[in-house]
Amino acid sequence: xxEKGRLxxxxxxxxxxxxxxxxxxxxxxxxxxxxxxxxxLLHHWPSYLAYVVSFLTIGIMWVNHHAMFSLIARVDRGVxxxxxxxxxxxxxxPFPTALFAEHLTEEDSSHIAAALYSGLMVAxxxxxxxxxxxxxxxxxxxxxxxxxxxxxxxxxxxxxGILIYLATVGLSFVSGLATxxxxxxxxxxxxxxxxxxxxxxxxxxxxxxxxxxEKATDPV
Amino acid sequence: xxEKGRLxxxxxxxxxxxxxxxxxxxxxxxxxxxxxxxxxLLHHWPSYLAYVVSFLTIGIMWVNHHAMFSLIARVDRGVxxxxxxxxxxxxxxPFPTALFAEHLTEEDSSHIAAALYSGLMVAxxxxxxxxxxxxxxxxxxxxxxxxxxxxxxxxxxxxxGILIYLATVGLSFVSGLATxxxxxxxxxxxxxxxxxxxxxxxxxxxxxxxxxxEKATDPV
Amino acid sequence: xxEKGRLxxxxxxxxxxxxxxxxxxxxxxxxxxxxxxxxxLLHHWPSYLAYVVSFLTIGIMWVNHHAMFSLIARVDRGVxxxxxxxxxxxxxxPFPTALFAEHLTEEDSSHIAAALYSGLMVAxxxxxxxxxxxxxxxxxxxxxxxxxxxxxxxxxxxxxGILIYLATVGLSFVSGLATxxxxxxxxxxxxxxxxxxxxxxxxxxxxxxxxxxEKATDPV
Amino acid sequence: xxEKGRLxxxxxxxxxxxxxxxxxxxxxxxxxxxxxxxxxLLHHWPSYLAYVVSFLTIGIMWVNHHAMFSLIARVDRGVxxxxxxxxxxxxxxPFPTALFAEHLTEEDSSHIAAALYSGLMVAxxxxxxxxxxxxxxxxxxxxxxxxxxxxxxxxxxxxxGILIYLATVGLSFVSGLATxxxxxxxxxxxxxxxxxxxxxxxxxxxxxxxxxxEKATDPV
Numbered sequence: 001x002x003e004k005g006r007l008x009x010x011x012x013x014x015x016x017x018x019x020x021x022x023x024x025x026x027x028x029x030x031x032x033x034x035x036x037x038x039x040x041l042l043h044h045w046p047s048y049l050a051y052v053v054s055f056l057t058i059g060i061m062w063v064n065h066h067a068m069f070s071l072i073a074r075v076d077r078g079v080x081x082x083x084x085x086x087x088x089x090x091x092x093x094p095f096p097t098a099l100f101a102e103h104l105t106e107e108d109s110s111h112i113a114a115a116l117y118s119g120l121m122v123a124x125x126x127x128x129x130x131x132x133x134x135x136x137x138x139x140x141x142x143x144x145x146x147x148x149x150x151x152x153x154x155x156x157x158x159x160x161g162i163l164i165y166l167a168t169v170g171l172s173f174v175s176g177l178a179t180x181x182x183x184x185x186x187x188x189x190x191x192x193x194x195x196x197x198x199x200x201x202x203x204x205x206x207x208x209x210x211x212x213x214e215k216a217t218d219p220v
Numbered sequence: 221x222x223e224k225g226r227l228x229x230x231x232x233x234x235x236x237x238x239x240x241x242x243x244x245x246x247x248x249x250x251x252x253x254x255x256x257x258x259x260x261l262l263h264h265w266p267s268y269l270a271y272v273v274s275f276l277t278i279g280i281m282w283v284n285h286h287a288m289f290s291l292i293a294r295v296d297r298g299v300x301x302x303x304x305x306x307x308x309x310x311x312x313x314p315f316p317t318a319l320f321a322e323h324l325t326e327e328d329s330s331h332i333a334a335a336l337y338s339g340l341m342v343a344x345x346x347x348x349x350x351x352x353x354x355x356x357x358x359x360x361x362x363x364x365x366x367x368x369x370x371x372x373x374x375x376x377x378x379x380x381g382i383l384i385y386l387a388t389v390g391l392s393f394v395s396g397l398a399t400x401x402x403x404x405x406x407x408x409x410x411x412x413x414x415x416x417x418x419x420x421x422x423x424x425x426x427x428x429x430x431x432x433x434e435k436a437t438d439p440v
Numbered sequence: 441x442x443e444k445g446r447l448x449x450x451x452x453x454x455x456x457x458x459x460x461x462x463x464x465x466x467x468x469x470x471x472x473x474x475x476x477x478x479x480x481l482l483h484h485w486p487s488y489l490a491y492v493v494s495f496l497t498i499g500i501m502w503v504n505h506h507a508m509f510s511l512i513a514r515v516d517r518g519v520x521x522x523x524x525x526x527x528x529x530x531x532x533x534p535f536p537t538a539l540f541a542e543h544l545t546e547e548d549s550s551h552i553a554a555a556l557y558s559g560l561m562v563a564x565x566x567x568x569x570x571x572x573x574x575x576x577x578x579x580x581x582x583x584x585x586x587x588x589x590x591x592x593x594x595x596x597x598x599x600x601g602i603l604i605y606l607a608t609v610g611l612s613f614v615s616g617l618a619t620x621x622x623x624x625x626x627x628x629x630x631x632x633x634x635x636x637x638x639x640x641x642x643x644x645x646x647x648x649x650x651x652x653x654e655k656a657t658d659p660v
Numbered sequence: 661x662x663e664k665g666r667l668x669x670x671x672x673x674x675x676x677x678x679x680x681x682x683x684x685x686x687x688x689x690x691x692x693x694x695x696x697x698x699x700x701l702l703h704h705w706p707s708y709l710a711y712v713v714s715f716l717t718i719g720i721m722w723v724n725h726h727a728m729f730s731l732i733a734r735v736d737r738g739v740x741x742x743x744x745x746x747x748x749x750x751x752x753x754p755f756p757t758a759l760f761a762e763h764l765t766e767e768d769s770s771h772i773a774a775a776l777y778s779g780l781m782v783a784x785x786x787x788x789x790x791x792x793x794x795x796x797x798x799x800x801x802x803x804x805x806x807x808x809x810x811x812x813x814x815x816x817x818x819x820x821g822i823l824i825y826l827a828t829v830g831l832s833f834v835s836g837l838a839t840x841x842x843x844x845x846x847x848x849x850x851x852x853x854x855x856x857x858x859x860x861x862x863x864x865x866x867x868x869x870x871x872x873x874e875k876a877t878d879p880v
Contacts, residue, residue, distance in 0.1 A: 006672060006726055012226060013676035016233035019311065026315035037319070037329035041336070052308065059304040062298075066226055077723075081851050084719040088712065088745065091679065093685035100695070109697035116701070142336065191301050232446060236453035239531065240461065246535035255541070259551035261556070272528065279524040283517075286446055411521050452666060456673035459751065460681065466755035477769035478761070481776070492748065499744040503737075506666055631741050 004075045011065060014087045018094060019058045022051050025098045034127040045182075048103035053180055054097040056187035061124070062088060064190075065168025068132060071151065073143045078134050089120060096120050097158060100180060118168040118179060125165050129158040224295045227303060231285060234307045239278045242271050245318045266324035266400075273400060274317040276407035281310060281344070284410075288352065291371065293363045298354050301395060306347040309340060316340050320400060328397025338388040338399060345385050349378040444515045447523060451505060454527045458534060459498045462491050464627075465538045486544035486620075493620060496627035501530060501564070508572060511591065513583045518574050526567040529560060537558050540620060550616025558608040558619060565605050569598040573597040666734045667743060671725060674747045678754060685758045689709035699835045706840075712759040713840060718848035721750060721784070728792060731811065733803045738794050745811040746787040749780060755782050760840060770836025778828040778839060785802075785825050804834050 026047055032040035072079075096117040103109035135141050136151045164186060172179045242338050246267055252260035292299070316337040323329035356371045384406060391399045466487055470482045472480035512519075536557040543549035575581050604626060611619045686707055692700035732739075756777040787862035795801050796811045830841045837859060 003726065003730075006668065008226065009229070009318070009669065010672050010676055010722060013233055013673055014680050016230055017677055017680040018683070020234050020237040021684070023238070023311045023314055024241070024244075024684075026312060027318060032359060037323055037332050041332065050310070054306070055308045055311070059301075059307075063300055063304075070223075080723055081719075084301065084716070084723075085717075087679070088715045091683045091715070092686060092711070094683055098687060103697055106697075112697045112701065155428050180349075203329055228446065229449065232450050233453055236450055237457055239527070240454050240457040243458070243531045243534055244461070245540060246532060257543055257552050261531075263553065271532070275528045275531070276524070279521075279527075283520055286443065290443075334561075398519075405609065449669070452670050453673055456670055457677055460674050460677040461756055463678070463751045464681070464684075466752060467758060477763055477766075477772050481772065491752070495748045495751070496744070499741075499747075503740055503744075506663065510663075522678065557791070578712060 002074075003080075004072065007075055007080060008066075011083060011087065012062070014091055014144065015062045015065070018091050019055055019062075021094050022054050022058075022097060025094065025101060026051055029102070047101040049180060049184070050097045050101040050104070053184045053187060054093055056191065057096070057121070057183065058090060058093060060187055061128075064128075068135075071142055071146050072120070072190070073133055074141055076137075076138070079131065079141070082127065082131040082134055086124065086131060089124045089127055092120060093124075100176070103194055103211060104176055104180065111172055114179035115169055116171035117167060118172050121165045122169060125162045129155065129162065130148040132158065186197055191206050200202070222294075222360075223290065223300075224260060224289070227295055227300060227429045228286075228289055231303060231307060232282070234311055235278055235282045235285070238311050239275055239282075241314050242274050242278075243401075245314065245321060246271055249322070265418070267321040269400060270321040270343065270406070273404045276411065277341070278310060278313060280407055281348075282408045284300050291362055291366050292355055294361055294363065296358070299361065302347065302351040302354055304355055306344065306351060309344045309347055313340060313344075315379065320396070324396055325384075326399065331392055334392035334396040334399035337403070338385060341385045341403070343379070344380060345382045345409055349375065352378065353440060384392065411422060441593070442514075443520075444509070444512065447515055447520060448506075448509055451523060451527060452502070454531055455498055455502045455505070459502075461497055462498075462532050462537060465534065465541055466491055467541070487541040489620060489624070490537045490541040492543070493624045493627060494533055496631065496650050497561070497623065498530060498533060500627055500630050501568075504568075508575075509587050511582055512575060514581055516578070516581065518578075519571065519581065522567065522574055523570040526564065526571060529564045529567055531574050532562075533560060544616055544620065551612055552614040554612035554619035557603060557611055557623070558612050560610060560621070561605040562602060565598070565602045569595065569602065573596065661739075662732065664732065667735055667740060668726075668729055672722070672742060673746060674751055675718055675725070676721045678751050679715055679722075681754050682714050682718075685761055686711055689762070705748040707761040709840060709844070710757045710761040710764070713844045713847060716851065717781070717843065719749060720847055720850045720879065721788075724788075728795075731802055731806050731870060731877070732795055734780070734801055736798070736801065737796075739791065739801065742787065742794055746784065746791060746797060749784045749787055752780060753784075760836070766837055771832055774832035774836040774839035775829055776830050777843070780827060781825045782822060782829060785818070785822045789815065789822065792818065808832055811824075 028040055028044055032044065035043070037160070094111060098197055099113040100110075103113045105132050133155065136148065136155070138147055142151070168179055168182050168186075246265055252264065254310055255263070316333065319333040320337050321329075323333045353375060356368065356375070359368055363366070364373070388399055388406075390403050391402055468484055470481055473483065475483070511575070536553060539553040540550075540557050542554045573588055574596060576588065582588070582591070608619055608622050608626075611622055677837055688700055688704055692704065695703070756773060756860055758772075759773040760777050763773045793815060796815070798806065802808070802811070828839055828842050829847075
């Protein structure tokens with residue numbers, strides 16, 4: 001298998017594991033042990049919400065990672081290590097997700113958990129844009145048919161994505177719940193945005209790289 | 221690798237992880253710590269039963285997912301996100317499985333655990349049928365040789381599958397154990413049904429897509 | 441990817457996860473919390489031994505699974521479900537491994553843990569031989585160049601493998617530690633047996649299927 | 661898939677799982693339960709440091725494993741089992757990582773955790789060099805264009821790598837924190853060393869095996 005193929009497979013495996021490990025935190029904590037099961041399950045709702053938000057977030061990261069790599073023809077060591085850095089951040093998502101789930105209904109702690117969660121999303125965006133900038137500044141890594149101008153244009157969109165995540169850091173100090181819902185809205189926005197604008201283009205089996213040049217690499 | 225290939229690989233990885241994580245709940249809980257090991261192991265039987273049922277259920281989902289995708293030639297963003305939604309449900313199966321195992325012998329809690337487990341199976345069926353309907357309403361996503369009429373006929377079979385899972389939700393309020401056994405019977409039925417009707421067809425290495433047009437996409 | 445290719449990938453993923461999850465049980469249990477770290481680590485030696493034995497056992501299962509599937513040209517539903525049954529058993533190995541590690545130095549409990557561990561190995565052998573017999577009784581599933589007589593001859597070797605594992609069930613009632621060591625010796629025997637007899641044959645990149653016809657499918 | 665391809669895929673899966681399981685130990689331990697969240701999170705800093713160090717270490721192992729296997733044309737049973745031994749060591753990394761994280765700020769225990777961690781790195785290097793020596797002493801396992809002299813030269817570099825890890829074992833008895841930081845520096849050194857010296861060579865899609873003959877197989 002090519003270097004690029006193994007990098008994609010390794011990334012997919014890490015994302016698949018991180019996304020599935022999220023479910024481990026659905027378990028009722030020991031603190032719910034004394035209560036009736038129905039009540040304990042209802043009381044545990046922040047876990048379900050946090051699970052859905054983080055699942056969608058990692059899932060969209062997976063979709064975007066594919067879109068980015070459909071433009072990339074070959075990888076160098078810089079791509080390997082920047083991708084590793086991105087994985088280091090993504091693999092850590094279950095940690096603030098669990099904190100969010102556990103402390104969402106506590107006044108002080110929910111702000112801290114929300115800020116940590118949002119901060120990790122900022123870090124993820126930064127890694128993603130660093131990877132993308134590394135690639136487009138080395139055009140020989142890209143497929144020949146990639147429109148380099150359009151590819152550079154996406155960097156501006158990335159800047160916007162980072163701003164949105166920075167805003168959720170600010171929102172953390174207002175309300176933990178509002179922050180989690182904001183991350184849900186962001187995730188759903190990216191889902192439907194991509195769904196409506198790109199779903200119709202897939203007639204050729206592969207989404208053509210040119211067609212995705214402008215939108216394919218949205219920051220998560 | 222193609223978009224479709226990476227989607228299959230990602231799905232396989234999530235299913236493989238979810239199915240293997242089920243084994244983590246075989247562990248004796250802390251509440252069994254004081255007892256003699258033999259007695260504790262026997263007392264823990266609901267865990268083994270729940271493990272087998274959920275393992276077979278996810279395993280059959282894997283078989284059916286393959287059968288469905290053997291008819292699909294290419295994927296669009298709608299397939300990506302509906303498949304992601306299906307994975308969100310499947311990856312959560314270890315949670316109600318653990319609840320089932322832990323509360324099966326408790327009168328009130330067993331009904332709640334059973335209803336949650338059955339409800340997740342209904343949600344899984346709904347995601348699966350939504351994915352299938354998305355695909356067959358966009359024939360350009362299917363292989364040319366797929367019989368579109370037969371493919372549409374399977375949607376009626378899906379309706380039946382959802383009805384069966386809805387019936388297990390009702391059964392939950394009668395008996396938790398009966399509900400778990402019903403899920404075992406459903407899983408074994410799908411195993412042997414597919415085994416007897418389709419096992420003989422595999423002479424050509426690949427199960428021909430036409431031959432599987434009618435049966436390949438049974439709801440789990 | 442072909443049905444066979446996805447089956448191999450799914451199996452590899454489950455084996456890789458099960459083998460890696462074994463490491464979770466290396467952790468010091470809460471019961472060691474009060475002791476000095478050095479003493480607690482030394483006291484925890486059964487965990488390390490159990491980790492090594494189960495790691496080698498699953499690893500050899502992986503090697504043998506590859507050897508078997510290098511003879512198989514195509515799969516049918518029977519192979520899918522028998523393989524799923526084999527995975528159900530293999531994925532459960534971390535459970536008796538943890539029991540073994542936890543109770544190895546307790547008189548009564550060690551016998552029970554050892555019997556459970558050995559019993560699971562018998563079940564694994566039975567699943568493996570059932571899968572092999574299914575395949576060789578349907579020669580169209582095998583590659584053309586496979587020597588069917590030699591392939592059938594391996595079934596007798598399988599019988600021996602099951603007898604050995606049955607013997608370890610008996611040994612469980614004598615000594616838990618002796619049983620674990622017996623499983624270590626069995627695993628090492630298969631390692632070196634295969635190493636010495638087959639290592640020299642790999643000059644052609646692929647181990648030729650004929651050459652492996654007699655030995656490739658040793659029971660684990 | 662070829663024997664070599666499945667070995668790479670299996671190895672990638674184990675490394676991906678081990679690297680992702682590291683994140684499970686980011687969780688706040690029960691001993692932090694009573695404290696305010698912010699304080700508990702700050703107090704938990706050894707976990708984050710240990711996570712980053714082990715993540716980079718396993719990640720570089722993955723990069724080096726790829727580099728080594730880009731020189732290998734085919735595998736024999738010896739490669740399978742030596743690789744399995746390497747995986748046995750790598751999959752265990754989360755255990756001393758957790759010990760390191762938990763005991764880093766305790767005087768006596770931190771030395772023991774550091775020595776165990778460093779010892780595992782020595783073991784990992786020994787497995788890696790044993791695998792490499794097995795391969796280069798059987799030139800028919802290598803691609804034709806591999807410069808055998810250069811390949812043998814890397815063995816001397818390996819010796820240096822083992823010496824460095826042995827030095828960290830010694831450092832363990834001086835300071836646990838210094839040992840962890842030393843492992844961080846080693847990991848970062850390998851990152852940037854490879855980045856600067858080899859990143860520019862990737863113009864051809866595949867990093868040419870000759871070009872990597874001298875550096876590709878650095879001990880981790």
